[in-house]
Amino acid sequence: MKKVVVLWSSPNTDGLTASAKDQIAKGLIDAGTEVEEIHLNKLHLEHCRACGNGWGTCNKNGTCIIKDDFEEVYRKIKEADGIVWVSAVYWSDMTECFKAFFDRLRRCDATRNHFLAEKRCILIACAGGTGRGTLECLMQLERGLTHMGMRAYDRISVVRYNKDYVLPALYEAGKVYSDRIKNGFDMYY
Ligand SMILES: Cc1cc2nc3c(=O)[nH]c(=O)nc-3n(C[C@H](O)[C@H](O)[C@H](O)COP(=O)(O)O)c2cc1C
Numbered sequence: 001m002k003k004v005v006v007l008w009s010s011p012n013t014d015g016l017t018a019s020a021k022d023q024i025a026k027g028l029i030d031a032g033t034e035v036e037e038i039h040l041n042k043l044h045l046e047h048c049r050a051c052g053n054g055w056g057t058c059n060k061n062g063t064c065i066i067k068d069d070f071e072e073v074y075r076k077i078k079e080a081d082g083i084v085w086v087s088a089v090y091w092s093d094m095t096e097c098f099k100a101f102f103d104r105l106r107r108c109d110a111t112r113n114h115f116l117a118e119k120r121c122i123l124i125a126c127a128g129g130t131g132r133g134t135l136e137c138l139m140q141l142e143r144g145l146t147h148m149g150m151r152a153y154d155r156i157s158v159v160r161y162n163k164d165y166v167l168p169a170l171y172e173a174g175k176v177y178s179d180r181i182k183n184g185f186d187m188y189y
Pocket of ligand 1: 129
């Protein structure tokens, strides 16, 4: 059975972001894919210390000197067949918590390990305010993914205005993603 990790970040467990990840996870599960949800806000994830004058052990051997939950999440997404990245939009960007994880991941993976290269992902940004900033958030996520050689199959913004029709679409997106992971689908860049 294929496995997808749904990485998500918002302090709210019953908000727009949680609903978005629920819908895509349900679609994946109903289509026969195993899902593991990882709620980044619940974990102990420190931010990068930029040790070693900028490049530390991340660059030398692909590991981070900080001993917290980072390594385990990294291992789980490395072993997964697909990754869904779901962030609340803060300041037109991913959450601080997401960024802390993402920064350390990028240092280890893009410069040394390349474990995540070629992974096909889905990106989701959830903005509960004006809705401004979802595209910038998705762009930031995709930029980081690109540094690591991953690819986005889709980039989806969820805002208060569209949630009544986008949340059901996320369920369908989960089913389609499950199928693409099993049967393959590619795009040439
Ligand atoms: C620090 C902060 C910055 C935010 N920035 C934005 C923003 O740029 N655009 C927007 O539409 N909403 C913004 N919001 C609202 C969040 O996107 C909203 O709270 C989000 O949906 C997270 O809540 P949820 O868990 O209910 O989804 C911000 C919220 C916070 C706390």
